[in-house]
Amino acid sequence: MKQEIKSIRPFIGSENFEISRSFYKDLGFEEIILEPKLSLFTWDNLGFYLQDAYVKDWVDNTMLFIEVGNVDEFWEGLQQLNLEKYEGVKLTPPRTMTWGKECFVHDPAGILWHFGEFFTQ
Numbered sequence: 001m002k003q004e005i006k007s008i009r010p011f012i013g014s015e016n017f018e019i020s021r022s023f024y025k026d027l028g029f030e031e032i033i034l035e036p037k038l039s040l041f042t043w044d045n046l047g048f049y050l051q052d053a054y055v056k057d058w059v060d061n062t063m064l065f066i067e068v069g070n071v072d073e074f075w076e077g078l079q080q081l082n083l084e085k086y087e088g089v090k091l092t093p094p095r096t097m098t099w100g101k102e103c104f105v106h107d108p109a110g111i112l113w114h115f116g117e118f119f120t121q
Helices: 017-027 056-060 071-079
Strands: 030-035 038-043 046-051 063-067 090-096 100-106 112-118
Touching: 017 030, 017 046, 071 090, 071 100, 071 112
Parallel strands: 063 112
Antiparallel strands: 030 038, 038 046, 090 100, 100 112
């Protein structure tokens, strides 16, 4: 089957929907409210759905990866956002791997975001 694929938008949960909404807006995403318990968060051409739904095992095992142009610059920007004002949020500085660099953000519910940059060959 040949078909143009335009995006992938995962659904993620939130332990406290209002706090998570605020966190993602502070992180830099724009919110589009779709329903009282569902919002689409976008950043450039990327997006994900935030649900007012919490299943601990699901949320604790959710990881997302976003490729950025420069991890070090992204990290500098993250540090200016005061995201750790949200309970449960943890920022982990960049580390170099064999494939590139990445830093991490745990959201208020515990979802782990990887922000990475691939080495060019």
